[in-house]
Amino acid sequence: MRLYLSVGLLLERHVPAGGAVICGKHIPEGTIVGVNPWVTQHDPEVFPNPEVFEPERWLATGKNKEQLAMMERSFFSFGAGSRVCIGKNISLIEIRKIIPQLLRDFDMSIEGDKEWIVKNVWFTQQQMPLCVLKRRKRHGTG
Template identity: 40%
Template sequence: MAKVYNYTYGLDVWLTTRKSLQLRAEIDERTAAGDLSASSPIPYQVARCMPYLQAVIKEGLRLEGSPGIPLPRVVPQCGAEIAGHFFPGGTVVGVNAYVLHRNKDIFGHDAEDFNPDRWLGDKEVVSRSLPLLNNEQFGGGSRVCIGKHIAFIELSTLIPDLVRKFDFELVDPCAQRKRRNVFFIKHQNLDVKISERRAC
């Protein structure tokens, strides 16, 4: 649940931007086509096939779901070469996913920006970036988070339900945003007004 909480905490900012209208349009189109019921929860089977929604989730996890500290691993006794450098056995190594996910060499010049379109564009860039996202968000191998798939189901059903039912507005759009590292990066000074969606 911590992953979903941390992600949705940062999602509030994005939902107050014009880009969120594109997700709302995708949801409204699926509802008009009969794939979604306006009064029932969104089924995961439908949500996982909504391209823009899945791009929003990936981008949100990239920017907001990362631990703000390296997750340490111990190099095996035989040693290991990592990124062209040899590390002797017993050395503690780690990657800070928060920093990695803002690397402009990987995610482009707008790596600090919330841009779901990056996951819908150049297939080569997406195929290079996605493994980093999957491995750093939830860990990997024997240490993968056991709640990974539950988190994706929750995000895939919660986000579209919020977007189709509510409008989001920053109370003070000019307020200086602050962040605090408490394992996950927590936003401070972030007040959002949530109201029932206005009729179109």
């Protein structure tokens, strides 16, 4: 979710009445501002080796606690604050249920040598090589 976020464009906000100071600059009220989540999730100061899939980066074991806290604060896959995605919790439940179930019940392989392509049209759309699932035989079933 950090490497290939669902939203690929700015998460826009309007500057409130009276304006705001953002990164040391005064921004007038009503101005549309935003952050691109792809940029925040690939910041090497927050996520060392940001282009690398390293799930163990989230484990606290032997990790600088301040770095881990900064990564957790910066994780932006569902937005943040009062505008966090309303479906975040149900999505996380589905992910935590479906992925282990797929890994338990199926052998997976990739067919061909196509490259994984990501197109950005607000929600990112992924075209990837054909993934083949073969049901595993379960012990005690026919």
